[in-house]
Amino acid sequence: GPLEPLRAPHAYSPGEVRAVLSQARAQGLEVVPLVQAFGHMEFVLKHKEFAHLREVKMFPNALNPHKEESRALVKAMIDQVMALHEDVKWFHIGCDEVYYLGEGEESKQWLQQQDNTPEKLCLSHIKAVASCVASSYPGVTPIVWDDMLRGISEETLAESGVPQLVQPMIWDYAADLDVEGKVHLIEKYRRCGFSKVxxxxxxxxxxxxxxxxxxxxxxxxxxxxxxxxxxxxxxxVLEGIALTGWQRYDHFSVLCELLPVAIPSLAVCLQALENGGYSEKIKENVEKLLGMSNLETETFMSTSLGTFPGSNILTLVTQVSFYLKSSVDELLERNRYVTGWFSPYHRKRKIIHPIIMHHFQPDAVSLLSKWNAVVQDLQAAMEQVFHKCTVEEWMEENVHPSLQKLQQVVDDLDKA
Known part of the structure; x- marks a missing residue:
């Protein structure tokens, strides 16, 4: 239908979604779908068909909350997702990081009217989306990210009617998260009328x-x-905790850690939550689960990288991340024969002393063949798990810059 431009090239088919859901049920997992309904709308608003629904004409991140069509778009997305998720209890409607809200032309006019504020504008859109979920799917509770709510006064929150409609998800990924601040925030949300967080x-x-x-x-x-x-x-007060594992910071950014690389972290964090803390005994349990002989949490130097599904990707990504760039830089920038006798000047003019070639050509060739073998293994392992475009993107970002530099030197040596 009209949402077709939003479909990813490798989108799951309805059959695949059902298979994932039944696998989740079999494992005792409860699925909570998420559809961004306000901020982080780049995946929609970058398309020319939907660009007229941007809050600020230049930026594809936030939806214009004044347009009827904006709400119809969000409803259509939610309906499509709900059609494949018949028995969910919660539905996450996003609404985090709505940058530039209030800076669009329609918003500026709206804000000139008496008593209107950016906070009220934000709450009215959240309320509209949450009400739409409530009326179409009475048994489903909407969840929202809480960052846009944190700074809003208790009075404004309470008067908005939003606390009766949604459950806020308080997110903070810091290692030094402010415990006292969070406890106060929860108390504030309770006083405003939110039943659960x-x-x-x-x-x-x-x-x-x-x-x-x-x-x-x-x-x-x-x-x-x-x-x-x-x-x-x-x-x-606590409904649950979501362990997020983001694959990108936003729609346009590069990939961060791949899921197989982070499985040990997920295991450690889940076990810490299950057991209310982390001890030597829990660490041993995690090592046993992952097939690792020694799991380091403070360095990347775990002695063996496990036998869990995807562990080969972790092993190879660790090698590449630690040693590829450093070994190539060592050869090309810190080897006196390269910097002194095979500089870009020499290479361009194909001037080289044969003795110098003898000194470092074997090193360059053997380093290249070593890395080519590692990268080939990594590519094959990644292709078992990821679509081709993801493998390509990861390689272009993390492998090609160093490997192509090395390849070029070896090619230039052959031509010299």
Whole structure:
């Protein structure tokens, strides 16, 4: 239908979605679908068919909340997702990081009217989307990210009617998360009328936009902080905790850690939550589950990288992340024969002393063949798990810059 331009080239078919859902049910997992309904709308608003629904004409991130068509678009997306998720209890409508809200032309006019504020504008759109979910799917509770709500006064929140319609998901991925601040925030949300809150932690995808290896220690600390928040809050207020594992910071950014790379982090964080903390005994349990002899949380130097599905990707990505760039730089930038006798000047003019070639050509050739073999293995392992375009993107970002530099030197040596 009209949403067809939004479909990814490798979108799951309805049959595949049903298979994933039945597999989840078999594992005792409850699925909560998420559809962005306000901010992070690049996947929709980048298309020319929908560009007229942008809050600010230049930027594809936020939806214009004044247009009837904006709400119809969100409803159509939610309806399509709900058609494949018959028995869900919760539905996440996003609504985080609505940058530039209030800066569009229609918003500016709306804000000139008495008593209108950006906060009220935000709440009215959340309310409209949540009401739409409530009326179409009476048994389903909408969830929203809480960052747009945090700074809004209790009075404004309470008067908006939003607390009766949604459950806020309080997200914070920091290792030094402010426990006291979170406890106060939960108390504030309770006073405004929210019956339940969710927490959102992260097991990957939160420590750097182009991070390739997961900082397990950071994520473990994040979960231990959330456990403190939970133990300092009323028992009946917490609905659940979502362990997020972002694959990109936003629609246009590069890939951060791949899922197979972060499985040990997920295992550590889940076990910490299950057991209310992390100890030597829990660490041993995680090692047994993953087939690892020694799991390091503070460095990337775990002695063996496991036998869990995808562990070969972790092993090879670790090699590439640690040694590819450094070994190529070592040869090309710190080897005196290269910097002194085979500089870009020499290479361009094909001037080289045969003795010098003898000194470093074998090293360059053997380094290239070593890395080509590793990269070939990694590519084959990734193709078992990811679509071709993801493999290509990861290779272009993380492998090609160094490997092509090395290849070029070897080619130039052959021609010299």
């Amino acid at each position: 969710w927490f959102a932690s992260a097991f990957k995808g939160a420590t750097g936009v182009n991070q390739s290896l997961t900082l397990i220690g950071h994520h473990l600390k994040n979960h231990l902080q959330w456990l403190k928040v939970a133990s300092n809050s009323p028992a009946d």
